[in-house]
Amino acid sequence: MKTVGQILKSERIRKNISIDHLSILTKIDSKYIIALESDQYNLLPSETFIKGFIRNIGLRLDRDPDELIAVFRRDFRHPHKQKNDVIVHRKPSISNYFFSSQLLPFVGGGLIFLIYLGFQFRAILTPPKLEIISPINQSILVSPIEISGTTEVGARITINGDTEATADSSGDFGVRLSLPIGETETEIVATNRFNRSTTKKLSLTIISK
Numbered sequence: 001m002k003t004v005g006q007i008l009k010s011e012r013i014r015k016n017i018s019i020d021h022l023s024i025l026t027k028i029d030s031k032y033i034i035a036l037e038s039d040q041y042n043l044l045p046s047e048t049f050i051k052g053f054i055r056n057i058g059l060r061l062d063r064d065p066d067e068l069i070a071v072f073r074r075d076f077r078h079p080h081k082q083k084n085d086v087i088v089h090r091k092p093s094i095s096n097y098f099f100s101s102q103l104l105p106f107v108g109g110g111l112i113f114l115i116y117l118g119f120q121f122r123a124i125l126t127p128p129k130l131e132i133i134s135p136i137n138q139s140i141l142v143s144p145i146e147i148s149g150t151t152e153v154g155a156r157i158t159i160n161g162d163t164e165a166t167a168d169s170s171g172d173f174g175v176r177l178s179l180p181i182g183e184t185e186t187e188i189v190a191t192n193r194f195n196r197s198t199t200k201k202l203s204l205t206i207i208s209k
Helices: 006-016 019-026 031-036 045-059 065-077 094-125
Strands: 131-133 140-142 145-151 158-160 163-168 172-177 182-192 195-206
Touching: 006 045, 006 065, 019 031, 019 045, 019 158, 031 045, 045 065, 094 140, 131 182, 145 182, 145 195, 158 172, 163 172
Parallel strands: 140 195
Antiparallel strands: 131 145, 145 172, 158 163, 158 182, 182 195
């Protein structure tokens, strides 16, 4: 399929008209005629001027200007891709691969360190668990009583701000405590190594010693 430039050039040659003579006939600079015949639109003025050139030259060469402009619109709006356009796919170089391989252990180590810090901060900010197994709340008992439960390993247990014990390697603890007869409230506090604490209270009734 011919371009508008090829059509105009073919007609000019067929009619044995030189570029200089056509320039005189159309009042169009010969450099613009050469650019138009070679489809070098980048060397021409605006699209409006190009259409004017085509119309004027087409009339001088006895060609339908509207048909020529239609061909021009096709080529101007949808220019053909250059054959020498090459898409280059770059392959990762050996040096980049080596750099990535060397960097990977540091990235992994940094991630593990951040996870470790996260667990440490969680341990610092989170108070220890505390579960009282015996006696149950609002029990009626005979003194002395046995208070047992489970908490964080190594946590310090304080009962009524006085009696102390330490949780064993499983987090279990047991304390024997003498309480006065009557209704009493017993406070159990578990404190971990970061000085975070959890408190539980038992309402008990002691009927005898």
